[in-house]
Amino acid sequence: MIVREDGGSYTRSVEEREIADLPDGDVIIRVHYSSLNYKDALSATGHRGVTKQYPHTPGVDAAGEVVSSRLPDLKPGDPVTVTDYDLGMNTPGGWGEAISVPAGWVVPLPDGLTMRESMAIGTAGLTSALSVLEITRSGITPDRGDILVTGATGGVGSFAVAILAQAGFGVVAATGKPVARPYLMDLGASEVIDRQNIDPHPDRPMNKGRYAGVVDTVGGDILAGAMKSVLPGGAVTCCGLVASPDLKTTVYPFILRGIRLIGVDCAECPVETRRILWEKLAGEWKIDMGEEMVREVALTGLENEIEGMLAGKSKGRVVVGHGSVTRG
Numbered sequence: 320m321i322v323r324e325d326g327g328s329y330t331r332s333v334e335e336r337e338i339a340d341l342p343d344g345d346v347i348i349r350v351h352y353s354s355l356n357y358k359d360a361l362s363a364t365g366h367r368g369v370t371k372q373y374p375h376t377p378g379v380d381a382a383g384e385v386v387s388s389r390l391p392d393l394k395p396g397d398p399v400t401v402t403d404y405d406l407g408m409n410t411p412g413g414w415g416e417a418i419s420v421p422a423g424w425v426v427p428l429p430d431g432l433t434m435r436e437s438m439a440i441g442t443a444g445l446t447s448a449l450s451v452l453e454i455t456r457s458g459i460t461p462d463r464g465d466i467l468v469t470g471a472t473g474g475v476g477s478f479a480v481a482i483l484a485q486a487g488f489g490v491v492a493a494t495g496k497p498v499a500r501p502y503l504m505d506l507g508a509s510e511v512i513d514r515q516n517i518d519p520h521p522d523r524p525m526n527k528g529r530y531a532g533v534v535d536t537v538g539g540d541i542l543a544g545a546m547k548s549v550l551p552g553g554a555v556t557c558c559g560l561v562a563s564p565d566l567k568t569t570v571y572p573f574i575l576r577g578i579r580l581i582g583v584d585c586a587e588c589p590v591e592t593r594r595i596l597w598e599k600l601a602g603e604w605k606i607d608m609g610e611e612m613v614r615e616v617a618l619t620g621l622e623n624e625i626e627g628m629l630a631g632k633s634k635g636r637v638v639v640g641h642g643s644v645t646r647g
């Protein structure tokens with residue numbers, strides 16, 4: 320898929336290209352599956368904060384097989400994944416049937432996951448897993464209290480709910496979609512709340528302590544409001560800006576309750592941490608990704624999905640299947 324700028328607006332089309340059009344890289348991968356992340360929706364619609372130059376092929380996630388490699392430990396036919404770094408931002412990404420990338424970006428497909436499952440997880444799942452890892456590394460255990468997840472029906476939020484439940488936590492899922500209650504309960508939420516009720520007293524600097532931790536995926540007033548209800552010593556992770564990139568808060572949650580606010584950046588997450596996350600996602604944190612959570616589209620089916628995602632309507636994960644590759 321090529322995104323082109325055309326007089327200030329951006330068009331998307333599926334075109335035929337040559338491997339020689341790709342940048343020089345250590346490893347060329349035939350991509351079987353990619354996915355749709357919020358960052359991809361921004362790149363596909365001309366958001367210069369994500370992609371500086373067009374024409375461009377988005378897709379921050381890719382799973383496929385090695386075609387050629389400059390490294391002896393990556394051999395033709397090896398199944399691998401690449402997520403984040405610059406893939407799909409300013410390097411042609413997984414919405415193409417081939418990518419060419421530096422060796423350091425490539426992770427062998429973990430045992431216990433298919434390529435499709437790895438892309439159902441993708442950057443969103445890795446970000447959720449990294450958020451949960453940060454919460455647990457802060458010493459938060461299930462007996463300390465519930466964890467609040469914001470943007471709960473989104474790609475990152477859905478995985479966070481499911482992983483936390485799998486890890487034994489009570490999970491309060493905050494959503495703007497009342498009809499998604501059964502979906503969130505199925506994922507493992509113990510309670511579902513309307514996101515309007517995250518901060519019951521917007522006029523007060525603090526609320527009664529309620530959560531041992533928060534996995535926030537939306538930012539803005541929702542993150543600020545959630546921080547007011549965190550129990551002493553609690554931990555809050557922050558990874559997204561769907562609600563707003565602004566954060567207007569006070570120092571009270573930090574100085575009265577000693578809470579920690581932890582930034583999560585999956586894009587530059589070191590490869591060693593990535594391997595730990597993939598191992599957990601293929602093992603103790605492996606979750607049942609039913610049809611309600613994951614749906615597959617072809618490149619030609621992405622238009623509606625991009626539009627829905629930017630309108631805040633997305634639910635679960637979208638896997639992009641390169642049918643001509645995966646189905647011969």
Ligand SMILES: NC(=O)c1ccc[n+]([C@@H]2O[C@H](COP(=O)([O-])OP(=O)(O)OC[C@H]3O[C@@H](n4cnc5c(N)ncnc54)[C@H](OP(=O)(O)O)[C@@H]3O)[C@@H](O)[C@H]2O)c1
Nearest residue numbers: 357470471472473474475494495559560561562584585631
């Ligand atoms: N830092 C990193 O490494 C990293 C990695 C991946 C993603 N991200 C970021 O994480 C965020 C979520 O990504 P995603 O892939 O999960 O996106 P997504 O699938 O579009 O989910 C976002 C969810 O946020 C909620 N939401 C939408 N608009 C909102 C609004 N105006 N106010 C409050 N909530 C709103 C919705 O859930 P409900 O209706 O259930 O509330 C929506 O489903 C994005 O900002 C993305 O860029 C960061």
